[in-house]
Amino acid sequence: MEKPGSSTVTSQAMELVNRWDWFAFVPEEGKRWFAEHCLLHTVEKGQSLYLHNDPVTHIYGLLSGSLRIYTASASGQEMTLEELAVGSWFPHFMLTDKPSYYGNCTATRVSTLVRIGIDDFMAFGERWPRLYKGLYAEFAARGAATIGRMELLTQHSLKVRLAVYLLRLVVVRGSNGADKGYFVESSDSQEEIANRVGGARQRVNAILKEWERTGTIVIAKNGLTIHNPHVLLAAAKESGFDADAYLEAWQGGWKSPFFKGSGFIS
Incomplete structure (x- = not known):
């Protein structure tokens, strides 16, 4: 596992950051800081990245593969909420004292991601608050x-x-x-x-x-x-x-x- 700040992970994270609307209003200095705090992460096909109501620990960017976010009824019937494409950053979450993931996220193919810890993500938002303008704009565009x-x-x-x-x-x-x-x-x-x-x-x-x-x-x-x-x-x-x-x-x-x-x- 490569450490945060390695040139390979930083360049991969920067590529995702530069084409995603969350970061459209963040200056280059902030984008670089964010990318340097990312780690590489691999998920095997069928493996869960997180489960519904788990505490939010990381924010992810998808480099390759595919994942789906879904809910399951008490009887076990599943309903897909969203399928994540390469280039996506996810998930959205409520800014509460103890944020949690909504839905289960599982790899439908072997997938490679970059991830940043929730503490670093929140510190990033405090230092470069224009992140939240991008988050709102991307969320509104989903309308x-x-x-x-x-x-x-x-x-x-x-x-x-x-x-x-x-x-x-x-x-x-x-x-x-x-x-x-x-x-x-x-x-x-x-x-x-x-x-x-x-x-x-x-x-x-x-x-x-x-x-x-x-x-x-x-x-x-x-x-x-x-x-x-x-x-x-x-x-x-x-x-x-x-x-x-x-x-x-x-x-x-x-x-x-x-x-x-x-x-x-x-």
């Missing part, structure tokens, strides 16, 4: 995602909702697949996917099979390959939904490093 999700669930067809959901998965879990496609490793049951898009499992399965017949996707046991994401994007936009604005509002969004030079977006 587009919240409003967009409400619009999706109330005004658009299940096919549109499912197309947008798959495009979001490409952002957070996508990797280059065969024949220039994008492979998305699945950790969701069809029941959870149906819950996420507000439809019946049988109908979700029928739409996926339809897209498979047309060659848009290929379904495998461990996930699916999206051969033509433009078909999904067109399906999402056909009913007038602003898919670009919605997907950009999420962490990672179209600015995800995964899409740079991919040819997926213009």
Whole structure:
């Protein structure tokens, strides 16, 4: 494990800091201080980073891999709240005397992060209070995602909702697949996917099979390959939904490093 201040960890943390809205109003001196107090951290697939109601000990930036934040009912049924894309800093938390994490955070792939202790994070905010302007701005910007999700669930067809959901998965879990496609490793049951898009499992399965017949996707046991994401994007936009604005509002969004030079977006 490298120590805080090592050149490798500092440069990796600085790269994440420079492209995340939390730090948009912090001067370079502050960004450098923050990066120099970061450590490297690795989480194996299936390993929990933290659990719901655990005391907040660290703030994290995701260098590679993917994680999901979810809640679980008393019966054990899980519902994903957010999937974290490379480049994300997380989580948001309430500034109380004893802050705690909301939701469980688990790696869906082997993931490498940088982390900073909560005491250092709070000291950073006291020394450079413009951090909180960035935190507020980034949190407020998520309103587009919240409003967009409400619009999706109330005004658009299940096919549109499912197309947008798959495009979001490409952002957070996508990797280059065969024949220039994008492979998305699945950790969701069809029941959870149906819950996420507000439809019946049988109908979700029928739409996926339809897209498979047309060659848009290929379904495998461990996930699916999206051969033509433009078909999904067109399906999402056909009913007038602003898919670009919605997907950009999420962490990672179209600015995800995964899409740079991919040819997926213009």
